[in-house]
Amino acid sequence: MNSEGPVFRRILLKLSGEALAGGGGTIDPQVVESIAQELREVTAAGVQVAIVIGGGNLIRGAHLPSFDRAVADQMGMLATVINGLALQNRLDRAGLETRVMSAVPITSFCEPFIRRRCLRHLNLGRVVILVAGTGNPFFTTDTAAALRASEIQADCLIKATKVDGVFDADPEKVPGAKRLDALTYDRVIEDSLAVMDTSAIVLCKENEIPILVFKLMEQGNLIRACAGETVGTRITS
Numbered sequence: 001m002n003s004e005g006p007v008f009r010r011i012l013l014k015l016s017g018e019a020l021a022g023g024g025g026t027i028d029p030q031v032v033e034s035i036a037q038e039l040r041e042v043t044a045a046g047v048q049v050a051i052v053i054g055g056g057n058l059i060r061g062a063h064l065p066s067f068d069r070a071v072a073d074q075m076g077m078l079a080t081v082i083n084g085l086a087l088q089n090r091l092d093r094a095g096l097e098t099r100v101m102s103a104v105p106i107t108s109f110c111e112p113f114i115r116r117r118c119l120r121h122l123n124l125g126r127v128v129i130l131v132a133g134t135g136n137p138f139f140t141t142d143t144a145a146a147l148r149a150s151e152i153q154a155d156c157l158i159k160a161t162k163v164d165g166v167f168d169a170d171p172e173k174v175p176g177a178k179r180l181d182a183l184t185y186d187r188v189i190e191d192s193l194a195v196m197d198t199s200a201i202v203l204c205k206e207n208e209i210p211i212l213v214f215k216l217m218e219q220g221n222l223i224r225a226c227a228g229e230t231v232g233t234r235i236t237s
Contacts, residue, residue, distance in 0.1 A: 007228035010048040010122060012149035014142065014159045014196075017057035017083055019216065026057050027086050031217070035087070036094040038222045039127060043096060047226050048122040050152055052130045052145040053087060055079025061137070073137035080141065081106060084131035091127055098127045103135030103144070115151050122152065139199075146200035150207040157209050158225060159196060160216030165233035166195055183235045195235065204235075211235040 015035070022028035043049055058079035061072035084100045091098045099121050100110035111117065113130060121128050133144040142159075149157040166188075169177040185205035188195050195201070195213060204211055214221050214232025225231040 008155040012154040014145035017054040021057035070137040103132040142196040146203040
């Protein structure tokens with residue numbers, strides 16, 4: 001971290017459910033522990049952190065064609081709540097004060113998402129884990145991440161992936177695929193790059209929220225990104 005402190009004072013971190021699973025089944029405790037340690041370092045530097053978490057490691061509504069789509073998506077929302085509680089447990093163990101806030105009322109487990117309350121938690125240095133997506137079917141957690149980043153006026157939306165940024169081809173299938181260090185929102189949309197949903201990209205563009213895409217599980221990536229170092233792929237106007 002440079003002497004002037006972090007470039008980003010408030011971030012929205014988008015974590016997929018698959019990220020919590022690692023290379024295994026549902027939730028890998030070691031992976032969650034590693035994420036917790038990264039977040040502890042970032043918050044110690046004074047960065048406010050909100051997290052939108054997916055549920056694809058447990059259930060993905062779009063992959064349940066035999067169910068009504070609205071019902072399948074509601075099942076997916078509940079999966080994000082499970083992941084959020086798991087992450088909160090590990091963050092608590094790491095000494096971080098956390099709150100889980102849900103887009104749908106589940107008051108026995110977590111707080112309802114209220115924007116002003118969320119902002120207060122962030123200003124008090126608490127990590128806020130946002131679950132249940134937007135609270136509506138037919139919207140992904142990518143869109144939820146862009147929506148919440150806009151609502152809390154985040155300095156950056158950071159999307160954690162399995163690879164170190166956006167590439168011109170699938171690096172897992174195409175040897176020699178080249179990482180793109182910088183992109184515009186328009187190019188992502190026009191070239192249909194598999195970064196985030198189009199609605200999420202458009203929302204970030206409208207609210208001038210930069211997007212960073214990088215491999216979270218590479219130790220130190222998150223703190224370097226918050227310090228303004230070149231990490232992964234940056235998407236701006």
